[in-house]
Amino acid sequence: MRRFLTLVCLLCLAIPAGISISGCTRNPAGNYCNGAGYGLKTSDVATIALSPATTGISLYFGQTQQLATPSALTCKSVAAKVSSYTYGTTNSQLVDISPTGNICAGTWNRNSASGVADYTICTAPNPLPSTGGLPYASEIYVTASADSVTSNQVEVFVHAPVTAVSLVGPTGCTSQNNTATLDAQACYTNSSNQQVLMCAPASVTSSYACPLPAGVTSVPNCTTAIGTLSYTVGTSAIASISTNTTSNQATITAGQPGTTLITASVAGSGSSAGYFSTCPPASISLTLPGGKTSGTITPSSPQTLVTTVTDTNGNTINGLDLDYQSTDPIDISVASTGTVTTSYMGVASVYAVCQPSSCNPAPIDVIGLYGTGLPLSSNPVTITTLSPASEYVWYAAPGNSQYFASVDVFKGTAGAITKLPYVPNSMVMDRLGNSLYFGSSEELMIYSTSSNTLTTQNANFPGVVLAVSPNNSTVLINDQIKKIFYLYNVSTNTYTASFGGLGSAAAWTPDSKTLYITGTNSTTGMPALFVYNVSTNWTTYDLSATGGSKSLAITIPSVGAYLSGSSGFNTVAHTWCPAGTVGDFASMIFYPQPATDSVDVQTDALAATTDGQHILGAAVTGSEVELTDIGLTVPATELTTGILAPNVCPGVGKQLPQLGGTLSALPTDPWINGTLPVTVNSTLADTAINQVVASPESNLAFITYTNSDAATGAQLPYYAPNSSATRSSPKAGTVGYVPLTGSAVTAPVAGAFSPDDQYFFVSTSGDNEIHYISVSLVTSAPATADTQQISPNLPACSSTNIGCTNTTVPAGDFVPATAIAVKPRATT
Numbered sequence: 001m002r003r004f005l006t007l008v009c010l011l012c013l014a015i016p017a018g019i020s021i022s023g024c025t026r027n028p029a030g031n032y033c034n035g036a037g038y039g040l041k042t043s044d045v046a047t048i049a050l051s052p053a054t055t056g057i058s059l060y061f062g063q064t065q066q067l068a069t070p071s072a073l074t075c076k077s078v079a080a081k082v083s084s085y086t087y088g089t090t091n092s093q094l095v096d097i098s099p100t101g102n103i104c105a106g107t108w109n110r111n112s113a114s115g116v117a118d119y120t121i122c123t124a125p126n127p128l129p130s131t132g133g134l135p136y137a138s139e140i141y142v143t144a145s146a147d148s149v150t151s152n153q154v155e156v157f158v159h160a161p162v163t164a165v166s167l168v169g170p171t172g173c174t175s176q177n178n179t180a181t182l183d184a185q186a187c188y189t190n191s192s193n194q195q196v197l198m199c200a201p202a203s204v205t206s207s208y209a210c211p212l213p214a215g216v217t218s219v220p221n222c223t224t225a226i227g228t229l230s231y232t233v234g235t236s237a238i239a240s241i242s243t244n245t246t247s248n249q250a251t252i253t254a255g256q257p258g259t260t261l262i263t264a265s266v267a268g269s270g271s272s273a274g275y276f277s278t279c280p281p282a283s284i285s286l287t288l289p290g291g292k293t294s295g296t297i298t299p300s301s302p303q304t305l306v307t308t309v310t311d312t313n314g315n316t317i318n319g320l321d322l323d324y325q326s327t328d329p330i331d332i333s334v335a336s337t338g339t340v341t342t343s344y345m346g347v348a349s350v351y352a353v354c355q356p357s358s359c360n361p362a363p364i365d366v367i368g369l370y371g372t373g374l375p376l377s378s379n380p381v382t383i384t385t386l387s388p389a390s391e392y393v394w395y396a397a398p399g400n401s402q403y404f405a406s407v408d409v410f411k412g413t414a415g416a417i418t419k420l421p422y423v424p425n426s427m428v429m430d431r432l433g434n435s436l437y438f439g440s441s442e443e444l445m446i447y448s449t450s451s452n453t454l455t456t457q458n459a460n461f462p463g464v465v466l467a468v469s470p471n472n473s474t475v476l477i478n479d480q481i482k483k484i485f486y487l488y489n490v491s492t493n494t495y496t497a498s499f500g501g502l503g504s505a506a507a508w509t510p511d512s513k514t515l516y517i518t519g520t521n522s523t524t525g526m527p528a529l530f531v532y533n534v535s536t537n538w539t540t541y542d543l544s545a546t547g548g549s550k551s552l553a554i555t556i557p558s559v560g561a562y563l564s565g566s567s568g569f570n571t572v573a574h575t576w577c578p579a580g581t582v583g584d585f586a587s588m589i590f591y592p593q594p595a596t597d598s599v600d601v602q603t604d605a606l607a608a609t610t611d612g613q614h615i616l617g618a619a620v621t622g623s624e625v626e627l628t629d630i631g632l633t634v635p636a637t638e639l640t641t642g643i644l645a646p647n648v649c650p651g652v653g654k655q656l657p658q659l660g661g662t663l664s665a666l667p668t669d670p671w672i673n674g675t676l677p678v679t680v681n682s683t684l685a686d687t688a689i690n691q692v693v694a695s696p697e698s699n700l701a702f703i704t705y706t707n708s709d710a711a712t713g714a715q716l717p718y719y720a721p722n723s724s725a726t727r728s729s730p731k732a733g734t735v736g737y738v739p740l741t742g743s744a745v746t747a748p749v750a751g752a753f754s755p756d757d758q759y760f761f762v763s764t765s766g767d768n769e770i771h772y773i774s775v776s777l778v779t780s781a782p783a784t785a786d787t788q789q790i791s792p793n794l795p796a797c798s799s800t801n802i803g804c805t806n807t808t809v810p811a812g813d814f815v816p817a818t819a820i821a822v823k824p825r826a827t828t
Contacts, residue, residue: 033075045082046075048151050144054245056155057142058227058267059095059105060162061124061135065268067101070144070151082146094125095140095156103142105158125158133216134198135160135188136225157227160188160198165229165264166209167274168201171658173370174254175279175315182231182241182250184264184273185209186222199225223248226266231273234261235361239276254278257317257354259362259372279311280360280371281320284378286352294382297332297342305338305381307352312371321359322352325510327556327610328696329470330433330824331755332383342385344824345756347697349610351557352378355513357535364536367590368582368663373535374649375576377557380612391754392449392825393761394436395770395792395817396427399805404436405792405817406452407770409759410825414790418452420445423803426465429821430472435490436821437475439465441803444477444488449823461488461495466506467515476515478503483522487515487532499538501530505551509558514576516561516591518549529563529574531591539590546572553606553615555634555668560591562615562630564603571606571617571630573597577649577666583659594665599672601628604689609698614721615670618678618689618703625680625687627703627719629673629732673725674732681714681747682707690749690818696757699723700778704748704762712766715739716748716786720779738778741786742767752820763817768794770817792817 033040040046049071059065067087072080087097096104104122112118129137136159144151164187170180185200187210196213199222212219222229228248231241238260243250252262257280264273285308288295297303305324309317324334331346340350354360354376362373390410396403403417404427422445424438429449438445444465446456463479463486474496475488483502486495503519514533521528521540527548529541543549547569553562560575572593580588603617615630649666657663680687686707694701703717715737722731740748746766753760753775760773769789777785791814797804798811809815 040075042074042076043080044074045072045080045147045149048072048085048144048146048149050142050151050154053152053154055228055243055248056157057103058157058159059103060159060267061105061128062122063105063267064122065103067097067103067142067144067154069101070146072146072149084146086145088143088145088150089156090141090153091137094129094137094158095142096122097142101144103156105156128160129158131225132218132220133213134219134225136198138224138227155227157225159226159267162186162198162226162266162269162271163189163195164209165266165271165273167262167264167276168204170252170276173277173279173312173372174252175311175313176254176256176317179251179253180276182252182262184222184229186226186266198222222266228266230265232263232265232270233276234263234363238278238361252276256319256321257281257311257360257372258356259366259369261363275363275366275369277362277370277372279313279315279317280374281309281317281354281376282312282314282371283310284308284322284352284354284376285310286350286378286381288381293379294384296384296386297340299342299385299387302339302341305334305340305350305352307338307378309354320354323355323358323511323513325351325353325470325557326383327510328755329431329510332385340383342383342387345385345387345758346824347382347384347757349380349382349556349612351380351510353511353557355511361535365585366583366659367578367588368580368649368657368661369659370657371649374578375559377559380557390825391756391759392823393752393770394427394429394449394821395763395794396424396438396819397794397815397817398424398426398438398819399803400796400809400815400818401794401806402797402801402804403794404438404447405794407790407792408825409754409772414792417793417795418447421454421457423797423801425803427819427821428465428468428475429823430468431470432472433823434472435468437465437468439463439477441481444475456493458488458493461486464503466503466517467508469508469512469515470510471512473512476503476506476517478519485517485530497532497538499530499532501528501540503530505549507552507554507561509554511558514558516552516554516574518543518552518563520548529591531574533590536590541574541589541591541593546570551603551605553608555615555632556608556610556612557634559634559666560597560668562606562608564606564617564619565601566604567602567619567621569602570598570600571603571615571628572599573668573670575666575668578663579665580663582657582661582663588663589665592665594667596667596669597665599628599630599670601630601672601675602626603628605692605703607692607694607701609694609701609721610696611698613698613725614673614694616692616694616701616719616721618692620684620687620689624684625678625689625703625705626675627678627692627717627735628675629719629721629725631671631673631725631727631730633669633727669727671727671730673722673730676719676732676735678703678717678735679715679737680705680707680717681711682709691751693751693753693760695753695760695775696755700775702748702751702760702762702773704751706749706765707747710746710766712744712746714745714747714764714766716751716762716771716773718778718782734779736779736782738773738782738785740764740771741789742769749816750818750820752822754822755824761820761822763792763820765816768792768814768816
């Protein structure tokens with residue numbers, strides 16, 4: 001009894017203590033995923049993810065690939081600790097896997113002799129798998145396991161090595177922001193070393209990239225046979241690619257116009273699969289706000305042009321990298337946004353140009369595919385500004401004087417002359433009016449127009465300065481001793497490109513992307529046209545058929561260049577649309593001469609009017625001096641009646657050229673408005689035409705010339721085109737003459753218009769003066785048009801001066817200016 005009572009007392013004391021202790025500890029059931037105190041713990045492996053889960057793995061026979069590290073998670077979706085994984089395969093004869101997760105498309109070596117480590121040699125399956133007569137196998141899976149948990153299955157495709165992949169569609173171009181499906185067909189090399197088809201979409205029934213294997217009548221799609229292909233876009237601005245994770249189908253979205261290479265990768269190797277094209281522009285419409293194509297803009301009120309671009313499917317394109325061009329960028333400039341800003345009095349035509357490679361690019365071997373890789377220009381917008389301005393004018397006599405002179409027209413008197421380090425052989429001012437570039441036999445000399453001070457001397461680039469790009473970034477220098485053209489980079493004082501040849505004349509297009517040069521091929525010794533383009537680089541064209549060219553003029557807009565023709569030869573054009581077979585690079589002529597762009601006239605000097613309607617040429621013929629007015633049909637820019645207008649390169653229309661399609665040269669269809677005699681104050685044997693200079697407003701042009709006799713009383717010939725001339729109704733303008741003040745004038749040798757079209761500054765031999773010709777008086781009162789004369793006082797050089805070619809004037813006497821540059825200046 002006593003023992004029983006003792007037990008009862010102990011129980012009574014123990015139970016409360018136990019309750020108290022339990023209440024101060026965690027519930028052990030909380031360490032389990034189900035919260036019930038049993039089963040999977042929260043620190044245990046709950047799931048294992050093995051990738052790539054959706055696309056699978058593609059391997060050619062004998063190829064190896066390390067599996068990605070599996071991802072183990074607990075039931076709380078946090079990383080679980082795994083000491084090691086065990087890997088499995090559903091077919092170890094076709095897909096073997098090492099203990100470390102390295103896959104072999106075949107079988108690994110095990111227990112090899114001679115100390116060869118296990119799992120280091122992968123042997124292709126033997127015999128090779130054959131599915132429907134084709135060397136591939138699918139529906140083989142690998143897994144990873146740890147702590148009794150197995151991952152998802154990852155499919156492995158094993159197959160013969162893929163030797164080529166070709167895109168199947170989309171056919172044609174795709175409009176901006178639209179999508180298309182990417183699919184492909186693949187080839188492999190059979191035992192006879194022949195390329196045969198492995199797989200292709202069901203939509204392909206005959207246009208196979210390679211023949212069907214012997215005995216095989218149909219092939220599976222590539223996703224079934226070799227796995228998911230990975231596609232890469234060459235130019236990301238043209239297109240972007242995404243892949244549907246459920247269907248593994250690739251979708252491509254069109255971006256900016258152009259063609260880009262698409263590369264397809266499978267089993268660790270890639271190949272060029274084909275091309276994708278975003279539809280190019282078919283028309284560029286340019287207007288001022290309100291829809292007008294002409295107007296006045298004041299300096300205080302810049303205006304942004306309204307630009308509408310339509311592609312070859314009739315859809316609108318946005319975000320193009322267009323080049324906006326002004327024919328008078330000093331007075332009237334246009335930014336890359338299309339905003340027009342005016343600074344001084346002037347008139348200009350403004351264009352928007354889509355020019356590869358910044359706009360509508362294409363690989364050089366497929367230029368023209370669906371119309372990509374080709375340039376396009378807008379309609380012109382005519383801008384006028386009435387801001388008051390005067391001019392700074394610079395005068396030089398390359399080869400005859402070591403000095404140049406500057407004149408402030410507002411002050412009305414000649415300024416001081418500046419001596420150069422060497423006698424120059426050329427002087428060119430950039431179109432922005434920032435620098436004067438003097439070439440010489442010793443070095444390149446660059447002067448600032450704001451201070452007339454020497455800013456750069458570069459003895460690495462002796463030669464003649466033939467042209468400066470409109471954006472003042474590149475100078476064309478021709479070393480005529482070494483017979484090399486240099487493209488001199490202004491910012492780095494180095495050259496960006498060079499090419500062999502001798503040049504006589506050169507001109508850039510307003511967008512600074514294409515440079516035309518006439519001269520002599522230094523290899524053949526024959527007359528040649530050289531063209532440099534930022535996209536196609538240097539190309540050369542034989543000009544033997546034209547007898548060579550001493551002058552050229554860029555059409556407005558810059559769809560091509562007209563080249564002068566010597567005695568007995570024609571004046572011809574080379575335009576910007578290439579001719580040849582799309583995809584056949586050897587057949588492509590990038591700046592061809594259209595069959596119709598040849599005019600049966602001789603021209604020694606050429607000029608293009610800024611309205612795009614005339615090429616004016618002058619020449620000393622067998623019996624007289626003649627001026628020829630060549631009318632132009634500059635291609636239009638709109639879609640008309642559903643047919644693409646001719647500014648879209650021929651062959652680019654409703655049936656856009658595919659690979660193998662034909663492109664033709666873009667004609668400007670010239671005609672002759674008239675050929676008129678011009679009187680000069682010397683015998684023809686002593687006369688050479690120097691210039692035809694067209695006014696900024698396209699309503700007037702002057703002819704300058706040189707002679708060697710001493711006849712005085714020379715007048716300045718001018719030509720006023722007929723504004724109503726058309727192809728169907730050709731009309732010649734009027735030739736007239738401005739009497740030049742002074743009895744000693746023997747010839748007007750060089751001239752330049754002021755940008756505001758108020759004056760024509762002409763240098764004359766005999767009196768060695770500069771005459772200010774009032775443009776407004778030329779046709780109404782020519783006898784009073786010569787309003788002022790000044791003397792630039794350029795001293796003649798002597799034979800002791802390096803580079804001096806002067807043989808007719810004693811050293812120290814004055815020589816006439818033969819190079820003139822004009823820049824506007826504010827009058828306030």
